[in-house]
Amino acid sequence: MSAGPSLEDIRAAARRIYPYIHRTPVMTCAALDEMAGARLFFKCENFQKTGSFKMRGASNAIFLLPEETAARGVVTHSSGNHAAAVARTARERGIPAWIVMPTNAPRTKRIAVEGYGGQVTECAPTLESRESEMQRIRERTGATLIHPYNDERVIAGQGTAALELLEDVRDLDAPDLDAIIAPVSGGGLLSGTAITAKSQQRPLRVFGAEPQNADDAFRSLASGRLEPAADAYTIADGLRATLSSLTLSILNERVDAIGLVTESEIPWAMRMVWERMKIIIEPSSAVPVAALLLHRLPAERLRVGVILSGGNLDFDHLPFGG
Amino acid sequence: MSAGPSLEDIRAAARRIYPYIHRTPVMTCAALDEMAGARLFFKCENFQKTGSFKMRGASNAIFLLPEETAARGVVTHSSGNHAAAVARTARERGIPAWIVMPTNAPRTKRIAVEGYGGQVTECAPTLESRESEMQRIRERTGATLIHPYNDERVIAGQGTAALELLEDVRDLDAPDLDAIIAPVSGGGLLSGTAITAKSQQRPLRVFGAEPQNADDAFRSLASGRLEPAADAYTIADGLRATLSSLTLSILNERVDAIGLVTESEIPWAMRMVWERMKIIIEPSSAVPVAALLLHRLPAERLRVGVILSGGNLDFDHLPFGG
Structure with missing residues (x-):
């Protein structure tokens, strides 16, 4: 048995989350196709809730x-998109969400999470402080941890974007995609995408993309073991996490190549x-686009889905x- | 007989231009609905070719x-969106397009027009110089003037956006729109929109929106005659033209209200x-949005199409x- 959720898990996730998410559109752009030398189909999760x-x-x-279990609430740590998604979904289910954020998180992010109904708990900006604050909340409330990527349920959910993309390209009466690409950080999105892509009758090539300054997935997939974070600054603030053993094992079997891009190429x-x-x-979404436009991956002449x-x-x- | 094209002309335009344009999507946004106190349906011509x-x-x-006639080419004066559209369409038809631009037009706009195959001819930045340069080109080449708005064929084309918007809202299985809004400059877009809107079985309310700094349409519709340009700077660079006698007569009969917004409200x-x-x-597209979000028009609780x-x-x- 391979690690991670199956295509069936992803299909079940799609049915489960259908009422709570947008079915985001697929867009194309002749000018970018020309630059990439490929036919690109963009799955617009920027329009997602x-x-x-x-x-x-x-x-x-x-x-x-x-x-x-749900009634006791959920907890996570994040100052970014995952926190907003957990807070909003918890409100939808009518349960509390505790979001642990470092004291130095931008005020705007805290306001966004609170706007979605999340209860922000501050911690010192260290890994230890974050873990102990989460532990305190779990002991006090019985809340369930919703990890941003080291979780099969989360990975199955992320895999639904690729599922919709494949369906919608078929609805365009177009030939199936040859390849699919997503950015990689902790690897949840790319893992779900890769499982969907490699479970098709005609499996797709799977590409990831990463900033050179946060290239741990590239190095981990090259060595086959978890490599430490690069620890350099990247403007792609969503891509600063590192793979977990779960996402590494999923990606190791399924990713064909990772494209790297420099900091100036992202904006x-x-x-x-x-x-x-x-x-x-x-910026995180621009990383795969940069890798394609700058020919860092063997994608020329292919039909490529871009998340x-x-x-x-x-x-x-x-x-x-x- | 009313001035301007009829709904039939607009329907014929829709059939004629179908192969050359995108059918742009309609988007909605719960957060903006809440601010406006109305249900907004955005027709995304920003995604148009x-x-x-x-x-x-x-x-x-x-x-x-x-x-x-076409073989002798077309000519227009503009440094903006109309110039790009004329140049690109002329290339599509395989005929030359001359675009008269003042010497002080931004280099980027000149490059854009040339990128679409337009032949840029410079003139001094005065009305006289522009007119005489256009006249010279027409005498030399026999090219046809494509005026940005003082032209029934152009107005009929602009009215197709509202036609698509009404169709697509119906396809959403939603009740018909109550009102529709567009920015007003020379009045071509709002004229076509208004003709479409007022020819429906249940006519829609028609709103325009203008910067306070370029409020000639507001003043002209109030007085019933062409009022001079405000001659103040506006960041909405697409809204600096003034009505023509043709667009004034179309709008005079059909526009229910014009909303005005200040310069800081536009960004x-x-x-x-x-x-x-x-x-x-x-910025020009933000003008109607500002008018709705800031309640400058009687649109509360209505279902409003926004171009x-x-x-x-x-x-x-x-x-x-x-």
């Missing part, structure tokens, strides 16, 4: 909880999507235009 | 030309759409984020 694909995994995990590709497609994507993971960013601090 | 609705009028006018509303809807709109006219702007000079 809370602005990212994280709603998929969070809602699958939270709606899978038995009634009594360049982000701006290209803003200008040409007229949609807002966040645009989210559209949340701070408009007071844009990497261009000032 | 060349990034604006101008493709509709340009392609209707250009594909209506008899073969022999505020633009940012709201970028942040909440994750789509890029240009997002375009998504072209200079990402090197954004009004926020620097």
